Amino acid sequence: MSSTRHPARPAAPAPPTAERIRDAAIAEFAAHGFTKSTVRAISTAAGVSPGLVIHHFGSKNGLRAACDDHVFEELTRVKSEHANASPLFVASRMFSDERTRTHVDYLLKSLLDPSAQGQRFFDHYVETIERVADEGFAGYTLRRAEDRRAQSTAIAMLALALPLLEPRIRHVLGTDDLESSMTRLAPTLMDLYRHGFIESVPHAQHAPEPGSNPGSPHDPPAPGDAQTGIPTSNEGRS
Numbered sequence: 001m002s003s004t005r006h007p008a009r010p011a012a013p014a015p016p017t018a019e020r021i022r023d024a025a026i027a028e029f030a031a032h033g034f035t036k037s038t039v040r041a042i043s044t045a046a047g048v049s050p051g052l053v054i055h056h057f058g059s060k061n062g063l064r065a066a067c068d069d070h071v072f073e074e075l076t077r078v079k080s081e082h083a084n085a086s087p088l089f090v091a092s093r094m095f096s097d098e099r100t101r102t103h104v105d106y107l108l109k110s111l112l113d114p115s116a117q118g119q120r121f122f123d124h125y126v127e128t129i130e131r132v133a134d135e136g137f138a139g140y141t142l143r144r145a146e147d148r149r150a151q152s153t154a155i156a157m158l159a160l161a162l163p164l165l166e167p168r169i170r171h172v173l174g175t176d177d178l179e180s181s182m183t184r185l186a187p188t189l190m191d192l193y194r195h196g197f198i199e200s201v202p203h204a205q206h207a208p209e210p211g212s213n214p215g216s217p218h219d220p221p222a223p224g225d226a227q228t229g230i231p232t233s234n235e236g237r238s
Helices: 015-036 039-046 050-057 060-081 087-096 098-112 116-135 148-173 178-195 233-237
Strands: none
Touching: 015 039, 015 050, 015 060, 015 098, 039 050, 039 060, 050 060, 060 098, 060 116, 098 116, 098 148, 116 148, 148 178
């Protein structure tokens, strides 16, 4: 799976102007979505002309690509800086800071966007998890499954379920908002990451190994012939 390439953009402008436009765009996209947000509304929020937005970023899609990159880098940085803190502290930190909370809202809007840009954001998320599994994260050593893409996708699904399902989760837990839901669930999610969920399996049952799903390119060979998986005559008699 390959990520959608960034739209072509001109050379980076003077940082203060670029950052002001980018930050205004992130807030607009987070509040109103990508379709309803206009270059004119973004330029008004940034205190610049629409032409200056296009001059700096090339197009609305170019601006969004810059916003995607910045939001992803900032959320990763916050998690990395507080990797050794308690899950409750990280949850509180992410929602007590208005800027970070806006980034979380932007993330949610991007995940719900059916366009290629929205897919690019999810692809980038999965690819980052793959890289973290290879390199480790803030001193943590992570188990690497044989089918790394499936492992990273499963972790991404678990990590992103909270913002996507928050209204349902809030109803079940009796929490008030995304922050309180995340605060309550963070310790449980950390426990699942560190210790898993299944404590034991029936004596005659073996849990499937990673990559052993039908159709996976990483399937182990079936008993018998290593190439065809057809039982040998001796195995057929047993």
